[in-house]
Amino acid sequence: MIGFADSSYILSGIRKQELIDFLHDCNNQKRNIFVLCDTNTIEYCLPLFQTLFPQTKSASVYCIQSGEAYKTIETATAFWKFLLQQQADKHTVIVNLGGGVITDLGGFAASLFKRGVDFIHVPTTLLAMVDAAIGGKNGVNIDGFKNQSGSIVIPRYVYIDTEFLKSLPHVEKVNGYAEMIKHALVADKLFYKSLSEQRNFEALQIIEKAIAIKQSIVASDPYEINERKLLNFGHTIAHALESMYHLQRQNISHGKAVAVGIIVESYLSCKMGFISEAALNEITGFVQSLFKFDDKDFNVEKLLPFMMADKKNKQGQLRFTLLESIGKGVVDIPVPIAMIEDAFHWFSKQNPGYGI
Ligand SMILES: NC(=O)c1ccc[n+]([C@@H]2O[C@H](COP(=O)([O-])OP(=O)(O)OC[C@H]3O[C@@H](n4cnc5c(N)ncnc54)[C@H](O)[C@@H]3O)[C@@H](O)[C@H]2O)c1
Ligand SMILES: [Zn+2]
Structure with a gap:
């Protein structure tokens, strides 16, 4: 596991090769890669992600409904069932491609599946880039109460690329700005x-x-x-x-x-x-x-x-x-x-x- 002091995040361009090499090694070692998306990121972000990282082209994709209402233990359970059906094992790698809902939920699911598998965050909203994907907090809501069950486990990598923001609606960019204002x-x-x-x-x-x-x-x-x-x-x-x-x-x-x-x-x-x-x-x-x-x-x-x-x-x-x-x-x-x-x-x- 990577220590908290280690910089595990990668801004586009800088250290990108490290992630390419990691994914390449996963393929060589026959480690299964799963990409978790929502109904928007599968359309707007998956093609770009697969172009940036062709090593993931044959990865299985699991798509959930977009929105906070799906950041639940039920969604995580359905994802775990899918992973089991696909014979995912301890060496599986999960890529969370989306906003904060995907990084929170995907990090939560990965940190518990088989007592923890490697996961990579690829935040695609501004909010997730500056906040949700950073710092290792993962979680789901219970009966609408926010983040009542979760873990603190940091991802193996966080890949940040502003190209993903091109398809993001303006209102979502403003949402991300609110978290930056809070940091400041x-x-x-x-x-x-x-x-x-x-x-x-x-x-x-x-x-x-x-x-x-x-x-x-x-x-x-x-x-x-x-x-x-x-x-x-x-x-x-x-x-x-x-x-x-x-x-x-x-x-x-x-x-x-x-x-x-x-x-x-x-x-x-x-x-x-x-x-x-x-x-x-x-x-x-x-x-x-x-x-x-x-x-x-x-x-x-x-x-x-x-x-x-x-x-x-x-x-x-x-x-x-x-x-x-x-x-x-x-x-x-x-x-x-x-x-x-x-x-x-x-x-x-x-x-x-x-x-x-
Ligand atoms: N773990 C943490 O430290 C932490 C910190 C801050 C926020 N959060 C959590 O993050 C969540 C909010 O994150 P969010 O605002 O990113 O919400 P979100 O994941 O729901 O994304 C917002 C919307 O944008 C869509 N989308 C995502 N990327 C897109 C793209 N590139 N192009 C077009 N559409 C895109 C999504 O499908 C969704 O409809 C909350 O659950 C919050 O609790 C967690
Ligand atoms: Zn917040």
């Missing part, structure tokens, strides 16, 4: 500044920087004892929203949920006395210029039970990762429920479509 807010003020000024969704340089921030946080705390919790900024709210939408049989993208989370949790950071009102306005203005929050309504009473399922809580007390300043996060801050209610009222006033 908790760790790097200058990066935040360049994200807010440049608004370039697919520059390799920016992607590289975002990955480097995540890699460095993960390397210092792979099992999320402390510092890795920084990356949860915006996510207590985001995960609760996603679960609630799921229960109502509605959809919200992870990136958009994170955007709401960034705004609401920045408000909490301000009310808890950490960031200034000017910083709150700056963050809110920037995020609201990227996302339009006008679709569904939510309310605190509905959201609170979902927040209670958050893994960061201790003894029923809601704990958040907040901002001490732009570029510096702070973890494990207990926040009173009344303040969370206040935050939602404030958010609704700013975004009338979200009324409560």
